[in-house]
Amino acid sequence: MRAFVTGGTGFLGRHLVELLVEAGWQVTALHRKTSDISHLQKPEIKLVAGDVTDIDSLRNAMPENPDAVFHTAADTSQWILANRNQTRINVEGTRNMTTVSSEKGAGRFIHTSSIAEFGYHPGVITEETLSNAMNGRSNYMRTKWKSAKVVDQAIEKGLDAVFLNPCHIVGPYDTHNWSQLFFLIQEDKLPGIPSGTGTFCHAREAARAHLTAFEKGKKGERYILGGVEATFLELAQEIGKVLGKEVPGKPLPTVILKTIARFSQWFSYITRKEPDLTPEKIELSTEHLRASSEKAVRELDYQPVSLADMVRDCHNWLAAQSAEF
Numbered sequence: 601m602r603a604f605v606t607g608g609t610g611f612l613g614r615h616l617v618e619l620l621v622e623a624g625w626q627v628t629a630l631h632r633k634t635s636d637i638s639h640l641q642k643p644e645i646k647l648v649a650g651d652v653t654d655i656d657s658l659r660n661a662m663p664e665n666p667d668a669v670f671h672t673a674a675d676t677s678q679w680i681l682a683n684r685n686q687t688r689i690n691v692e693g694t695r696n697m698t699t700v701s702s703e704k705g706a707g708r709f710i711h712t713s714s715i716a717e718f719g720y721h722p723g724v725i726t727e728e729t730l731s732n733a734m735n736g737r738s739n740y741m742r743t744k745w746k747s748a749k750v751v752d753q754a755i756e757k758g759l760d761a762v763f764l765n766p767c768h769i770v771g772p773y774d775t776h777n778w779s780q781l782f783f784l785i786q787e788d789k790l791p792g793i794p795s796g797t798g799t800f801c802h803a804r805e806a807a808r809a810h811l812t813a814f815e816k817g818k819k820g821e822r823y824i825l826g827g828v829e830a831t832f833l834e835l836a837q838e839i840g841k842v843l844g845k846e847v848p849g850k851p852l853p854t855v856i857l858k859t860i861a862r863f864s865q866w867f868s869y870i871t872r873k874e875p876d877l878t879p880e881k882i883e884l885s886t887e888h889l890r891a892s893s894e895k896a897v898r899e900l901d902y903q904p905v906s907l908a909d910m911v912r913d914c915h916n917w918l919a920a921q922s923a924e925f
Contacts, residue, residue: 602626604662604706606652606697607672608645609635612712612766614773615807616670617645623811630661630673652693658700665705668814671697672712674747676740676777678880681868683739690743691750698754698761709761710810710817711751715799715824715891716741717765725891727765727822738880755820762817764810767826767891770910771803772917780876781836782918785845786925791860791877792852793836794885799826800835801893802905802913812900823896827904832885838907842915843925854886 603620607613608629620627621644628646631637637647650657652673662669673693675686694711701709718725719733719741733745748763755761770778784790806825813823830838833851840847861882864875896902919925 601667602628602663602665603668603670604628604630604666605670605672606630607674607712608640609637610672611774611777612769612803612807613670613672614639615771615804616672616810619804619807619811620670621645628661628663628666630658652696653688655696655700658696659703662700662704662706665707667707668710669697669701669706669708670710670712670810670814672810674712674714674744677874678738678740678884679868679874679878680739680865680880681872682874686739687743687746690740691746694747694750698751698759702754702757702759707760708814709751709754709759710813711748711761711763712810713748713763713765713822714740714744715765715767715826715889717744717748717822718891719745720887720889722888723890725824725889727824727895737883740880752820760819762813762819763822764806764813765822765824765891766806767799767801767824767889769803769806770800770907771913773803774914774917778835779914779918782839782843782915782925784876785836785839785847786843788845790836790847792857793833793848793850794857794882795832795851795854796884796886797829797831797888797890798835798885799889799891799893800828800830800907800910801825802827802910804913805903805905809896809900809902812902816900818899823900823902824891824893825896825902826891826893827902828907828910829890830907835907835911838911839915842911854882857882857886
């Protein structure tokens with residue numbers, strides 16, 4: 601079996617490539633020229649330079665008739681100054697990917713969307729929940745909805761595609777998502793814990809679901825990957841346990857976090873660097889994002905993992921990378 605993978609140098613994509621190799625797939629991994637590809641340099645992996653925003657580079661990179669195209673590449677920034685580039689990558693990049701996949705005769709297109717595609721809702725999100733993503737502050741949320749619509753349009757034209765919607769991903773190989781919380785707690789720099797709730801999934805199990813989606817997923821269907829519902833306070837306390845650090849016993853009032861985020865964003869206009877806190881991040885972390893993975897469990901044999909195991913696995917990997925842990 602032959603797979604073409606985008607985002608193989610990223611958090612989720614790295615797990616996916618490992619699982620594909622373990623399963624005996626021949627993998628062609630797209631990477632940008634500036635990406636660290638050291639962990640992908642294996643005999644089973646063909647590395648090709650390109651960019652999802654450059655359709656000609658995709659045409660040169662993707663082989664004819666791949667059995668599967670796994671499109672995991674995305675810009676997950678939550679910062680207003682990243683919006684334009686994020687839209688290029690997430691929306692136009694997905695359009696390019698569906699176009700070239702159709703041209704090359706891909707057997708199946710596995711699109712990594714996000715729970716963000718659905719927006720925020722007071723109840724439990726399922727695959728049948730109508731999206732209100734366009735109403736939120738987060739450009740990431742809007743672009744994930746728009747990119748999913750691009751894939752829907754490609755399906756109408758004949759592309760065989762399946763959607764996966766991971767919730768908050770925790771696990772090894774995380775360099776800038778929830779791993780930031782480990783560093784903030786370890787360095788006693790945590791400004792406060794937001795009051796929201798999230799649904800969490802283990803990175804490797806989310807990647808494993810991509811392989812199962814190729815085999816068992818139904819064309820045009822979405823599958824939410826979550827499993828563990830927890831407050832962000834509970835997540836921080838779990839991280840504090842493995843680090844041996846004290847964390848606050850209650851969340852910080854949202855108004856204080858919003859004030860910090862606004863000042864951080866204003867300062868970022870000068871530094872041109874994404875701050876730890878932005879209004880978009882505060883919106884995300886003060887909402888109560890609850891989602892059901894019952895469909896993925898039932899149809900994809902998806903196996904949720906406990907929050908403690910996710911945190912432990914992420915910490916073990918971070919500890920192997922940095923003396924700080």
